[in-house]
Amino acid sequence: MARETVPGIVGIGMSVLDLVQLLVAFPEGEGVSPVLDAAIMGGGPVPTALCAASRYGAACSIVDRIGCDWKGRLVGADYERFGVDRSHLRHEAGRKTTLGTVLVRRGDGERHLIFDEGDCTPLSAHELPRALLQRCRILHLNGRHWPACLDAARLVRESGGLVSFDGGAHRFDPKFRELFPLIDLLIVAGEFADFAVGMGTREEQLVRLSAWGARVVGITDGARGSWFREGESDPFHQPAYEVEVVDTTGCGDVFHGILLAALTNGQSLRESVAQASAGAALSATALGGRGFLPTRAEVRGFLAAAPLAMEHA
Numbered sequence: 001m002a003r004e005t006v007p008g009i010v011g012i013g014m015s016v017l018d019l020v021q022l023l024v025a026f027p028e029g030e031g032v033s034p035v036l037d038a039a040i041m042g043g044g045p046v047p048t049a050l051c052a053a054s055r056y057g058a059a060c061s062i063v064d065r066i067g068c069d070w071k072g073r074l075v076g077a078d079y080e081r082f083g084v085d086r087s088h089l090r091h092e093a094g095r096k097t098t099l100g101t102v103l104v105r106r107g108d109g110e111r112h113l114i115f116d117e118g119d120c121t122p123l124s125a126h127e128l129p130r131a132l133l134q135r136c137r138i139l140h141l142n143g144r145h146w147p148a149c150l151d152a153a154r155l156v157r158e159s160g161g162l163v164s165f166d167g168g169a170h171r172f173d174p175k176f177r178e179l180f181p182l183i184d185l186l187i188v189a190g191e192f193a194d195f196a197v198g199m200g201t202r203e204e205q206l207v208r209l210s211a212w213g214a215r216v217v218g219i220t221d222g223a224r225g226s227w228f229r230e231g232e233s234d235p236f237h238q239p240a241y242e243v244e245v246v247d248t249t250g251c252g253d254v255f256h257g258i259l260l261a262a263l264t265n266g267q268s269l270r271e272s273v274a275q276a277s278a279g280a281a282l283s284a285t286a287l288g289g290r291g292f293l294p295t296r297a298e299v300r301g302f303l304a305a306a307p308l309a310m311e312h313a
Contacts, residue, residue, distance in 0.1 A: 004233040007085065008058040008264045010136040011104065012123070012152055015064045015089070017071040020249060020288040025113055027103075039101040039288045041247045042078030043100055045142050045144060045166050048250045048289045051082035052257030052279065055293040061085040061136075063129060063152075063293040064145075065120045071097035073127050081292065082198075083137020089127045095120045095290045102249050104287065125151040134159040136187075138260050143176055153182040162215075166256050167192035171275050180212035182272045187218035187259070189252065203235045216269060220252055224285050241281035241306045250289020256278040258299070 008257050011209040022037040040107070042051070050060040052250045062084055066072040079086045098118035104111050107288035122230055123145040133139060141158040141163065153163045165179065167188030172195040180186060186209055188196065197208035202219050206229040209217040218228040221239070258279035278299045286292035 002233050007061045007132060007136045007292050009053050009060045009138045009140055010063060010132060010156075011046040011050045011052060011060065011140040012063045013140075013142055014044050014098060014118075015047045015062065015072075016043040016098045016100045017041075017075050018043035018100045018102055018249070018288060020104060020247065020291075022104050022106055022247070022287055024106055026105055026110075027030045027104065033274065034157065037287055039291060040074065041288050041290045043073045043250065043289050044098075045168055045256075046140055046144070046211075047075075047219070048253035048256035049140055049260070050078070050084050051171070051290055052254040052283075052293045053261040054083045054107065054257075056258050056261035056279070056299075058081065058261035059085070060090060061132060063088045063132075063191060065090040065092050065097040065123055065184075066090070066145045067097040067118055067120055068093045069096055071099055071118075073234065078290070082290070090123075090127070092120050102247075104247045109217070109248050110271065111131075111247070111249060113260065114301050116152045122146070123148045128152050128155070130155060136161050138162045138164055138262055140164045140256065141179070142168060143179065144311075145174065146175065150179055153179060156183055157184075159286045164250070164256070164260060168311060169198065172196055183212065184215045185218075185260075185263075186212065186214035186216070187220065188211075190221040190224075206235045208270070213218050218273070220255060220286055221307065222248070222251075226255075226273065227270060228273055238277050239269075241278055241302075243281045243285050243306075246283050247287045247291070251280040251284050253289060254283040254293065259296075261296075272284050275299050278306060281306070 056061040099116040101114040125236040160194040162184040169189040169191040226238040255276045259276035
């Protein structure tokens with residue numbers, strides 16, 4: 001598929017190398033646990049969203065810093081595999097790239113994460129690729145490289161682009177409230193919403209999230225589906241799709257990536273959310289966050305036949 005000459009989506013986030021292992025059960029105490037399957041691939045919320053969007057047909061670029069180590073080399077190769085531009089991926093000598101070990105339990109897809117965070121220096125505002133940011137259609141963030149991401153958001157907004165934010169589970173930080181007024185697409189996990197705007201129904205939380213001025217607000221909640229609101233319109237619920245789950249690692253990231261790719265392709269919000277939900281479901285049928293990043297054709301084929309999950313209370 002031909003790519004745009006201008007970058008459709010630019011992401012600023014933390015690149016991770018994931019080691020994913022499928023187990024019968026999580027280990028307890030000393031012993032040996034057999035591994036049923038394993039995979040090594042790139043990871044991280046924003047990076048995986050970019051890989052999913054690129055696979056879906058959008059032109060994507062990553063802005064980040066990784067170590068000059070074996071993990072960094074594998075991370076770079078994975079960007080290349082999925083067609084994400086890495087000309088603004090900096091390599092820092094003497095520093096280590098983040099490693100995530102993901103243990104996945106067979107049967108229910110439950111996970112245990114072991115996280116070895118790298119020690120690369122966060123990007124500063126003067127290191128931002130201003131020309132790239134001024135030309136992009138969407139900037140995708142999750143709060144990494146703070147406070148440079150604030151400067152990037154302001155620059156993109158001033159240049160006429162849109163800014164997207166992924167508020168992941170267990171990632172809420174009060175400082176993000178400074179960023180929210182600069183966000184056009186504010187999409188967060190249910191747990192993030194609980195901390196950001198307080199408890200309530202998802203519809204009530206959408207209204208509170210809208211107070212920061214985003215054009216689109218959304219809340220994702222796994223098997224319960226997602227809730228969205230555009231402008232002053234009524235909220236709508238997108239149920240999840242039923243699949244045989246292997247691993248839910250990265251499903252939310254794939255959701256974000258396909259949503260942004262569909263929007264840049266001119267789809268309506270409802271169409272884009274349905275495609276994103278389908279893509280996230282498909283990604284859960286393989287091991288690892290990038291084990292199965294579906295194409296647009298694969299998502300359309302799935303949507304033509306896929307049953308929706310039962311409504312969850």
